[in-house]
Amino acid sequence: MSEPEFTVFVVDDDPAVCRGLSRLLGAAAYRAQTFASPRDFLAQHDPSIPGCAVIDLVMPDGGGLELQRELALSGADRPIIFLSGKGDIPTSVRAMRAGAVDFLTKPVGGDALLAAVRRAQAADARARESRGAVAAVAANLAKLTPREREVLNHVVAGRLNKQIAGDLGTVEKTIKVHRGRMMRKLGMRTVQDLVRLAERAGIRP
């Protein structure tokens, strides 16, 4: 199964705006999908599809900020580009704090929109990549025995083999064996790599 195509989700209550943006994105070789209301968008939302959302700030049934909040609550990590009729600074600050990629003023120029979409695409890719890496680490961590996991924690904490053996009530040699297996299972060669991986996996010493 091939990876789904990057899609720009356009949410605007104005059908003419939806059509125009969708044509522009299409002409720039993006796949675009339009929604007339936030409700429609939320109902059909599939977080697994890579993509970003271009959302009008002012819409019936709740505006763009509300949609952003609801997306965040549902755990979907979708980059959002807001479109607004007015350069309302407090609103844009709120939107950016909540993780918006960009806040564009209507009528939006094609270059600005496409640049924002490109940024959103990159952000989405990064997020997806990092989500993929974390998943791989987690899978490797799951292969460790409880003893090897314990050793990992101690290593990341910067302790020497002798100290770990003391802590765990065993001999230094046994710790060396566990440590070697653990490094192999995780595909790590140096302690520095291991520490970086542990950080990424959210393992705190």
Place this chain on the structure above:
Amino acid sequence: MGEGAVLGRGVPGMRPRLLLLGKDARAPLLTSLAYLIGAEAAFLVGTLSDTIFAPFWPPNVVLFCALLLAPAHRWWIYLLAAAPAHILAELQVAMPAAEIAVAFATNCLVAVLNAVLVRRVLKAPPWLGTLKRASLYVLLTAFVGPAISALGGAFVPILGGGAIASYPSFWAQWYLSNALGFLTLGPIVLIWIGADRTPLSPLSMPRLAEASMLGIALVIVCALAFQFGAGMIDSGFMPAILYSPLPLILACAIRFGERGASGAVLVVTIVLLWLALNHASMFITPSPERNVLALQIFLVGLSIPVLLLGAAIDEVRRAEQATRESEQGMQLAAASANIGLWYFDQASGRFWATGHCRSLLGIAPHTPLTPALIQQVAHPEDRQAAVETMRSATDAGQEVVNEFRVVLPEGGLRWLRARARAHREEGQALRVTGVFMDITAAKQAELEADLQRREVAHLMRVSVMGELSGAIAHELNQPLTAILSNAQASRLMLAGKPPHLSTIGDAIDDIVHESKRAGDVIGRLHGLLKKGDRKLELVDLNELIRSTIGLLHSELVGRRFRADLDLAEKLPPIAGDAVQLQQVLLNLVMNAMDAMAATPPARRSITVSTRLRGKDGVETVVADHGQGLAPAEQARAFEPFFTTKPHGLGLGLAICSTIVGLHGGQLALANNPGGGARATLTLQGRRNPVIVT
């Protein structure tokens, strides 16, 4: 008496007091003296014989005039003062004492009786003056009073030895002698000396000369006529000669009214009596008694109509003068009130107007006035209306009011309000009277107030637009976004190989459509923001409501309001100014939004509905679901500067109310039975268009 008072006022010190002390005695003394002179004059004119009375006896008239002029409680002083004069005079003709007493008693009786009668009936001076009063004066003093008094007076000659059988003859002599005095001398004294001065102007030198010449001519004509007449008793020319003084007598009456008439009568009486008693006259018959009787009857008969004619002429003249004065007063008052008076006689086509009226119209003083000229000075735009007004005034016969402008010769315009009414005779409009009132200042003030009102209304619209700027920007940015993205998409697609032509076509269609949409938004805004003159047009209220809600669309959406329209079909159009009416609707909807700021979004709906009310009334209701109005708010909502909003100016509803008022409608605020407030706007349909200037 009056003279004393004047002197008393003019000279300070002791002298006036002495004069004043003497004043009480002075009038009776003067009366006494006049009584004596009157008697002497009677003797001088002459008596025919000792057996009859003096044919003309002034003392009684003197006494009568004095009594009439004096207060009643002092009459006894005058009567007492006259007694010595009477005795003195009668002793000269050697009258016996008893006769003197009876004669004095009857003299006093006629004077008192006449004075009482005149006071009772005529109440106050002027005792003559009008035809009615002069007739009453003649009736009372020349008929009633002497006729009664003569009953006693007739005894005087009997006491002097006259036959008792001659009583009727004595009565008649006594009566006529007195009647003649009251007819000839009485009016003269009362008019010339007494309080009976007419308000006519005192005689000027030419008038005085005219009067003197008339008097001299009258004396000469009378003397000649009677001198000649005496010799022609048998000839057929006697009546012609007898009437020869008449034109002069009439001339006196006509030229000088009552004064002239009474003067002429006195002159004729004296001349005739003097001629009759001292020389030959046409009344010479064998019996002197009959001669005197004939002469007296002739003089009484002459004097009554002449006196009445004089009084009538005075009355007419005074009425004329009063009319003239009131007309002048009215013209003056009209001119000071900036009002021009005019009338138009339809039959003759004559136009008359006051000088001020002419200056109001900007027409030179001596230019002949015609309806065409007045039309010509009217402002070209107002001419038709002026003509129509004039026509409806003559047709309808009721008061017509119209306002029009006059183009002044020195440049500039003047606003006049015309008020006219036709006076009809037998259904034919004969005369239109009217006024022109200068209302330029009022009009100017009205225009200025109107301009200010428009300015404020415009500022309020601008401020509303400011409030809505975000929403309006969004409203405009939607089509612009679509246009821009479609255009840029087309450009990108054109660069593609091969270009996707059908999609480009769709994009261009959208661009065209969205451009129109943006133009519409701008058009709506332009209407609300521009400052142009108000224009009167037929407005479809439903369409106006849809357009207003369209303008507010983004604001409603952004503030999470829902607007429900419930519009009745087939409503009559409203004659009015669409921009101003839209301003009212905008205000009402925005007020409804503000009223629901605290309402949960689920209930934030505004209902705008229209209904036909009555025959042509259109009722628009803007209802919200807010908290409703507090009683104090409801009462003061339309007051300028009253506001419940933290940053409100308090002018919105005040201006709406003014606008609606100018459209002849009503705007009311009330609470909904189911909660929230409702604004009800009632306007009249086009069958009753309102002129909004």
